Amino acid sequence: MPDPSDPASRATHPRPTADLSTDQGRTDFTAILNERLPTKRVIAQGLLRNERDEVLLCQLTYKNEWDLPGGVVDKFESPATCVERECREELGVDLPVMGLVTTTWLPPYRGWDDAVLFLFDLGRVDADWIDRLTLQPREIVAVHWADPSVVAERTAPYAARLIAACVARDTPPYLENSAPRQGVVGPAL
Numbered sequence: 473m474p475d476p477s478d479p480a481s482r483a484t485h486p487r488p489t490a491d492l493s494t495d496q497g498r499t500d501f502t503a504i505l506n507e508r509l510p511t512k513r514v515i516a517q518g519l520l521r522n523e524r525d526e527v528l529l530c531q532l533t534y535k536n537e538w539d540l541p542g543g544v545v546d547k548f549e550s551p552a553t554c555v556e557r558e559c560r561e562e563l564g565v566d567l568p569v570m571g572l573v574t575t576t577w578l579p580p581y582r583g584w585d586d587a588v589l590f591l592f593d594l595g596r597v598d599a600d601w602i603d604r605l606t607l608q609p610r611e612i613v614a615v616h617w618a619d620p621s622v623v624a625e626r627t628a629p630y631a632a633r634l635i636a637a638c639v640a641r642d643t644p645p646y647l648e649n650s651a652p653r654q655g656v657v658g659p660a661l
Contacts, residue, residue: 513587516551517542518559518594519573519638526617527635528602529626530562533611538618538626540591540635541567551590559594563615564606567594573638576647578630591634 491497517540520528529538541563545554552569559567570593578587602615616622620639624632634650637643644652 513585514545514551515542515578515587515589516545516554516558516592517589518555518567518569518592519635520567520594521596521639522599522601522617523596524599524617524619525639526599526619527623527639529616529618529623531613531616533609533613537628537631538616539628539631541594545590552592555590555592555594562608562612564608565604569593570595572645574634574643574645574647576630576634576650579649581628581630589634591638 492501519540522528528541530541531538541559542555543558543562545551549557552572555569556567559565573591573593575591576589578589580586599617602617605615607613607615616626618626620636623635627635630650634647637647637650637652646653
């Protein structure tokens with residue numbers, strides 16, 4: 473981001489001008505801001521459990537760690553719609569979002585920039601439910617029910633912390649790097 477107090481920066485990044493007294497001027501100014509302001513990757517995932525309180529994890533084709541169902545939110549798509557779409561595309565099933573469990577800010581990880589992750593409750597199903605799934609082979613190798621030890625062993629550290637906090641049902645509404653932020657308190661779910 474250019475430093476407005478630096479004269480060299482002002483010369484190479486002139487202040488946007490638009491006539492804010494007109495609708496077109498305000499639209500033009502918004503377009504300038506959209507172009508210049510930072511963007512953040514948004515991820516939406518779902519927490520689905522079975523009767524043994526195990527969590528559904530996806531074994532992916534493109535990374536070693538297993539992960540919750542979901543993915544990157546497309547432009548102009550809501551996070552909840554993203555989870556539903558990803559479940560339909562990758563698992564071949566319609567899973568309605570039951571509500572928001574938590575959000576977490578994720579710092580840069582393995583070459584990815586930082587992101588915000590929305591974790592949604594997808595409810596509970598019987599363990600044999602996974603036998604009826606139609607997996608998208610381009611992205612999903614298999615799905616597994618995972619207890620806490622499997623979650624800790626097979627998922628990325630931030631995902632293991634996130635899932636452990638959610639399964640323990642003491643998740644604040646906002647996390648940073650999948651852990652409570654110092655000084656932030658919220659209701660237990």
